Amino acid sequence: xxxxxxxxxxxxxxxxxxxxxxxxxxxxxxxxxxxxxxxxxxxxxxxxxxxxxxxxxxxxxxxxxxxxxxxxxxxxxxxxxxxxxxxxxxxxxxxxxxxxxxxxxxxxxxxxxxxxxxxxxxxxxxxxxxxxxxxxxxxxxxxxxxxxxxxxxxxxxxxxxxxxxxxxx
Numbered sequence: 827x828x829x830x831x832x833x834x835x836x837x838x839x840x841x842x843x844x845x846x847x848x849x850x851x852x853x854x855x856x857x858x859x860x861x862x863x864x865x866x867x868x869x870x871x872x873x874x875x876x877x878x879x880x881x882x883x884x885x886x887x888x889x890x891x892x893x894x895x896x897x898x899x900x901x902x903x904x905x906x907x908x909x910x911x912x913x914x915x916x917x918x919x920x921x922x923x924x925x926x927x928x929x930x931x932x933x934x935x936x937x938x939x940x941x942x943x944x945x946x947x948x949x950x951x952x953x954x955x956x957x958x959x960x961x962x963x964x965x966x967x968x969x970x971x972x973x974x975x976x977x978x979x980x981x982x983x984x985x986x987x988x989x990x991x992x993x994x995x
Contacts, residue, residue, distance in 0.1 A: 853905040857919040859897045863890050864923050871926075876933040877940070877994065883927055884956055884986050891960030892979055899964060927953065940993045948993070955989055 863886075871882035891898040907914045931948050934940045942948035959982050962968040973981050 849905050852900065852903055853914060853916075856901055856903070856905075857916050859901045860916075860919060860923050862894075862897065863887070863901070864926060866890055867923070867926050871930070876930055876937060877990075880930050880934055880952075881987070881990050883930055884952065884990065885983060887927075887956045888959060888982055888986055889979075892963060892982070895964045898960060924949075924953075939995055941995050942993065952989075952993070956986070959985065 866886050866889075867883055870886045871879050873879040873882055904913045906912065928945060928949060931940075931942075931952070932945045935942050935945055935948065940948060942951075959968075963978065963982070968978070
């Protein structure tokens with residue numbers, strides 16, 4: 827893991843590097859990564875129009891994953907509970923980012939701005955698409971498509987814009 831590819835937060839960089847290979851340290855560190863993403867949402871998803879805000883959340887999520895791949899990967903490393911071999915969750919910390927997204931999506935649904943009738947269906951479609959784009963890039967699987975490195979961000983952002991048009995009512 828290269829320190830230059832980590833989120834530009836020196837404290838987090840050194841903590842991630844120290845935690846490599848230590849599941850308890852990684853588990854303790856994951857909430858900080860989620861909090862960074864939530865901070866980005868609150869800084870960049872500011873529109874009063876919920877559909878526009880949903881687009882801003884999606885763009886922020888994508889940009890966060892593209893510019894901070896090591897921090898993004900850290901967020902999704904499953905840490906198993908030794909007592910029952912289940913993935914350990916952080917409780918409310920795991921859901922704050924998701925709740926921010928869901929609050930916006932539910933507002934869109936209430937105002938009939940999207941074709942979704944149920945928030946969990948919309949969330950699965952939107953969140954999995956966003957996560958999929960970032961993960962494909964991080965795992966270098968997106969290279970199969972033949973997108974040039976210099977146009978990757980623009981192409982992925984255009985993909986998100988086009989997808990959001992398909993969910994609009």
